[in-house]
Amino acid sequence: MAVLDLDDIQGVILRGYRPMQRVRHLLLQIDRRAAFQAALRDLSTEDPASGPYVTVAADWTDKPPVGVQPEDCVNIAMTYSGLRALGLPDDSLASFPDEFREGAVTRAGVVGDTNANDPQHWIEPLRPDNHGGVHVVLSLFARTSAGLEELTSEVRARVTRDGGARELVHLDAGALYDDEARAGYVHFGYRDGLSQPAIDGAPQNERLPDPLDPVPPGDFLLGHPSRRPNYSYPVPAPDELGRNGSFAALRIVEQDVRGFEDFLTSASDGSHEGRELLAAQLCGRWRNGVPLVVSPDSDAPIPTAELNMFDYATVHPDPDGARCPLGSHIRRANPRRGPAAGGGGDKRRLIRRGLPYGPPYDPARPDDGHARGLVGMFICVSLRDQFEFVMSEWINDGVFARGLGRTKDPLTGNHDPGGEFRAPGTPPVHVTLSSFVTTRGGMYCFLPSMTGLRYLAAL
């Protein structure tokens, strides 16, 4: 088993923060480098006397105040322009991967951010004419809304002190429901976030085990062996900055809930059963999270520990998609051990840290004027080989698997100007699709280690 320095690694990479269902991402621009570096020093010092500090992956209760479960968590990420604003020398900047240096606006065409998803339609601070304007993403997680406000006040005061940084915008998200029965449900009515990679050497998710091999830490952390034979991803220089860091694609994705619900009605026979079966075929899970490959005919609840216990190969084999369509959302985002071009579908894992924004959809008030969606991070060691690959080959194309042609993910693909979804059945399913989601923002970020944060603070 890999041995990781959990005290050096930011917590958001390796932990799900399950008790913290309120998040606020502060998007900052550094105005005065020295003043912001002073804030960065405080944020990377594990002492409550100097204010909130960055949460690491080690056991929280061992952190000051010792023995107390924290009410909140703090994490910090930098964009390429942020590293430059912090004074990182050119040779160090040049050692970062190309896709990170180019950023999400430049890479938009690779991941399907075209047409309605084009960066020119994103939220203002992330649009092409402001490219590089956001330097830092400070992610604040809390158990309660009141706790989030309190944490925000403290952190805001600290990072803006002496004109260090200015806040360009903040992104709020949080669980739609507070009760345990509806934990994890998102706007299209599905229970989300059930599948996360198990990382060798990291705290394990014992609630939702899966039958896949644990992923070597080098698929998520710089400076460790990856799953690729004889290969570790290059660590940006110097080692104290790059090692134990990771990368993240921050995404703001708006969801057209009314459009989706209306589609389920018009594209099925309109009955409750017909709508729910189509919803399950599009996703690969019934809306309560029960996987189709485990239970193709019924959404009757199964034990939590079985919600992730399938791989389409040896555990619930389904090579042809007879039980769970090959083109469904979960077989694209994570084909597991099912057949896929490239030697299998289990080589491109992503850690997902996302929460919904906007109030729960009320079918009685479909035009309430509220925007709804998801904001979150896809974390990986290589934005090119993991995030961009999944988006370009599996979500927004179909050549990787049998019979999908050039089709896209029915739920999250870019179907502007139009798409289709097919699934086996009696009769077979064949529906035309429009886009149910629209990208409202994207950013490529670097998540430094604690050592890396202190290095940046001391530049």
Next chain:
Amino acid sequence: MSMQSMQAEQSRRSGNGTDQVQSPLTLVMPIKDGGAQGLRALIEGLGKAPVNPVDAALDELRSVHFARFALLENDTRLAVITSYDGNFRTYIMDFVDLLGPVFDQLLAFVDDWPAEHPVQTYRDEFLAYVEAHDLRCVGSFYSAYPEVPVNDIIPLRPGAEG
């Protein structure tokens, strides 16, 4: 990815009037002086093994339609000629995972690849080497079924599963 290759990728994805999924690779590499005999023996030996490691790797990769080796210009050049699905750059990591050790053996006979660089460790360098030595094709690339990927051909084989 360079801007140029990114634009090519975007052009491919936009369809550009065709749904062609296949691409040609015409990798031509200079053989070390006196290396042709050993190289020929190596390649013939791969084919005589109980399981040809190239065939096994390509079976697993599921994106290469055809592949062959040829020696050109009086045995001074090694050519690797394939037709494959998608974008070579996109699948380079998987290609190297499966074929890195075979290429290490082949590249030992090539005079412009540093023999002390195992392909699996020097992946970016290997990709750059392949792109620099890939002649692709002159003019258009013909396929009888340009829109059909390997994944859709395999199930058509008699007795095929998956």
